Amino acid sequence: MKIAKCRCSSLRAECKGDPLRVSVCHCEECQRRTGSAFAVQARFHCDAVEITGPSKTFERIADSGNVLSYRFCPSCGSTVAYQINAWPDVIAIPLGAFEQQDFPAPVYSVYERRKHPWVTLTGEDIERHF
Numbered sequence: 388m389k390i391a392k393c394r395c396s397s398l399r400a401e402c403k404g405d406p407l408r409v410s411v412c413h414c415e416e417c418q419r420r421t422g423s424a425f426a427v428q429a430r431f432h433c434d435a436v437e438i439t440g441p442s443k444t445f446e447r448i449a450d451s452g453n454v455l456s457y458r459f460c461p462s463c464g465s466t467v468a469y470q471i472n473a474w475p476d477v478i479a480i481p482l483g484a485f486e487q488q489d490f491p492a493p494v495y496s497v498y499e500r501r502k503h504p505w506v507t508l509t510g511e512d513i514e515r516h517f
Contacts, residue, residue: 389429391484393465398440398458400467400480402431407477410495413502416447420457420466424503427482428469429490436478438468 391400406429417426442458449455449471457469469479482490496508497516 390486391467391480393460393463393467395460395463397462398442398460398467401437402480403435406431406490408495409482409490409493410497411493411508412497414498415501424506427493428479429482430477430479433476433478
């Protein structure tokens, strides 16, 4: 069991099993959401995730036209989970929200055209999308 939580520990996600994949996104929206140069998330089947605690939802339209729905803590503002309407059976959990630090390296990197020039992801098996 892997446990993710917001900064005040009110909103939690308990994830069973291994993630479907770990990915990195360099889009401007993920940079704004994380306050960092990119976002890293683990994706799980919805059936493997139980979210508990109070949350609010924020939705936006992605560059792709898909709707993203973010669940965040109303007290501390941390995003703990989000979903994309194109993949309704999959939920993404920000890697930094997990208590555990034993996740595999990312295998998927998107919006690399918006990647900061000093960011380097190493590994031969990373699927890259510009």
